Amino acid sequence: xxxxxxxxxxxxxxxxxxxxxxxxxxxxxxxxxxxxxxxxxxxxxxxxxxxxxxxxxxxxxxxxxxxxxxxxxxxxxxxxxxxxxxxxxxxxxxxxxxxxxxxxxxxxxxxxxxxxxxxxxxxxxxxxxxxxxxxxxxxxxxxxxxxxxxxxxxxxxxxxxxxxxxxxxxxxxxxxxxxxxxxxxxxxxxxxxxxxxxxxxxxxxxxxxxxxxxxxxxxxxxxxxxxxxxxxxxxxxxxxxxxxxxxxxxxxxxxxxxxxxxxxxxxxxxxxxxxxxxxxxxxxxxxxxxxxxxxxxxxxxxxxxxxxxxxxxxxxxxxxxxxxxxxxxxxxxxxxxxxxxx
Numbered sequence: 001x002x003x004x005x006x007x008x009x010x011x012x013x014x015x016x017x018x019x020x021x022x023x024x025x026x027x028x029x030x031x032x033x034x035x036x037x038x039x040x041x042x043x044x045x046x047x048x049x050x051x052x053x054x055x056x057x058x059x060x061x062x063x064x065x066x067x068x069x070x071x072x073x074x075x076x077x078x079x080x081x082x083x084x085x086x087x088x089x090x091x092x093x094x095x096x097x098x099x100x101x102x103x104x105x106x107x108x109x110x111x112x113x114x115x116x117x118x119x120x121x122x123x124x125x126x127x128x129x130x131x132x133x134x135x136x137x138x139x140x141x142x143x144x145x146x147x148x149x150x151x152x153x154x155x156x157x158x159x160x161x162x163x164x165x166x167x168x169x170x171x172x173x174x175x176x177x178x179x180x181x182x183x184x185x186x187x188x189x190x191x192x193x194x195x196x197x198x199x200x201x202x203x204x205x206x207x208x209x210x211x212x213x214x215x216x217x218x219x220x221x222x223x224x225x226x227x228x229x230x231x232x233x234x235x236x237x238x239x240x241x242x243x244x245x246x247x248x249x250x251x252x253x254x255x256x257x258x259x260x261x262x263x264x265x266x267x268x269x270x271x272x273x274x275x276x277x278x279x280x281x282x283x284x285x286x287x288x289x290x291x292x293x294x295x296x297x298x299x300x301x302x303x304x305x306x307x308x309x310x311x312x313x314x315x316x317x318x319x320x321x322x323x324x325x326x327x328x329x330x331x332x333x334x335x336x337x338x339x340x341x342x
Contacts, residue, residue, distance in 0.1 A: 007039075010310035017077035018042040020100070022068065022091050024052035026171060027105055028082035029059075030295070034302045036060050046071045047083075072098040078309060081105060084180040085187030089114035096121045103305050106132035107195045107329065108322040110187025115326070119319050130305045130315050131322035135200045137300040139289050140267045140274040144258065145204055147276060153260025159205065159241040161197035161256045164249025167221055181247070182223035189225035191215060191333040194245040195325065198332075199317070200256070201233065201241055202325055210234040213332030221247060231332040 007015070019040050021028050024047040032043055043062040047053050053064040065071035072079075072094055079095035080103040081088050089109045092102055096118060108131050109115055122129055135141060148156065168176045180186035181193050191213070202208065216228040227247040234240055254269035263278040272292040277284045307313040317325075 008310065008312065010312065011306055014077070014306055014309050015039045016041050018044055018075070019078050019080065020044040020046065020065075020071050020074075020076035020095075021056075021062075021080045021082055022046055022071075022087075022095075023082035023084075023105075024049070024056045025082065028052075028080070029056060030298055031080055031082060031103075031302060032056055032060050032062060034295070034299045037299065038302055038306065044071060044074065044076060068094060072100070076100050078103065078305075085110040085192060086180075086185065088187075089118055093118050093121060096125060096127055099125065099127075101128045101309055102130075104129070104131045104319075104322070106199065107187075107192040108319070108326045110192065112323075112327060112330065115319075115323050119323065122319055128308050128311075128315065129319050130301075130308055131317045131319065132301070133199050133203070133317040134297045134301045135196050135269075136203050136316055137297040137304070138269065138272075139292065140269070140272060140287065141200055141204075141256075143274050143287055144256075144265055144267055147265065148204060148258070152263065152276065152278070153258060153265060154262030156205070156239050156258060156260045158259045159201060159239060159256065161201055161241070161243040162253055163194050163197055163244070164246045164251075164253040166250050167223070167227070167247035169252075177222055182221070182225060184224045188223075189333070190227055190245045190247050191229050191329055192326075193247075195329050197243045197245055197256075198231070198233075198329055199325055201243065202321070202328075203317075204258075205235045205237060205239045205241065207236045207324060208233050208328045209236045211328050211331045211335075213335045215333050215335070218248065223247075226333070229332065233328075 019035055021032050024045050045053050045056050045062045046065045046068055056062045057064050078101040081091050082105045083091060085107050088104055092104055095102060176182060181188040211233050213229055213231040215226045217226050218228060221227055229245050231243045256267045258265045263276060266275045272289040274287045275284055308315045
């Protein structure tokens with residue numbers, strides 16, 4: 001059990017309240033484990049696949065429910081929506097109407113349908129929300145954001161975010177062609193699946209003013225959804241950025257580059273490092289976290305959610321910001337494609 005001696009009374013009270021997790025797939029199980037680690041005493045779960053609930057019950061002692069209605073009628077304090085994206089809004093609306101605070105995994109939804117209705121429901125009821133944004137808790141990106149705030153790179157002119165990973169390697173224990181990433185009906189596809197890159201770019205540079213994308217279905221993976229996308233962004237503050245995401249790269253790649261008038265920064269998730277070159281001194285500085293474990297950012301995300309619920313912190317990504325990011329991602333995916341060259 002975690003050390004609870006230094007918890008505020010508000011957090012201590014929240015840890016005794018029931019949390020319901022909707023969806024016990026890989027991300028649902030990660031959040032269940034981390035909430036238990038953080039000291040949440042009453043964890044409930046609903047998943048239409050009974051074997052998933054049985055596993056969660058055996059590993060973490062959660063209380064399983066046979067249907068969503070029964071789970072919500074039991075009165076959860078907070079609900080974590082960890083199901084496929086196509087179900088996010090429907091389940092979040094039901095939870096909000098039951099009076100539960102919300103954590104919704106990324107992406108917020110598979111479309112904008114129902115998003116404004118959910119937003120109105122949450123604001124009318126005064127519910128607290130957080131939408132999945134685990135990369136905002138990585139120390140390298142946090143350090144980069146702090147340096148940008150200090151003006152360490154001068155005026156930022158351009159940024160680029162890149163992600164690539166071979167989809168069959170994501171969850172090698174299951175058939176990737178049956179997972180939500182591969183299926184249109186569940187809200188899959190690389191653009192929404194890897195909304196992480198767009199998310200942290202918005203966190204670094206603010207709202208997007210213009211967006212255009214090139215989305216490709218190569219056919220090489222036997223899936224229904226797009227497996228490669230390029231995006232071009234213009235932020236309201238004038239920064240230009242590009243992003244690349246794919247299900248195809250046989251070598252895991254997750255990195256970003258930021259160019260300013262006084263220097264350049266390179267962040268790499270694979271090595272958990274950040275390098276900054278300063279033109280004035282012609283020197284390069286490196287920050288590295290060689291012992292960093294990926295789960296640390298998910299634990300930090302859940303700890304932040306607890307503090308949001310306690311009223312100790314403002315949500316790092318509430319529904320309004322998540323709506324803007326989703327709308328931008330959908331703009332990238334729905335851009336006229338292909339562009340004809342005369």
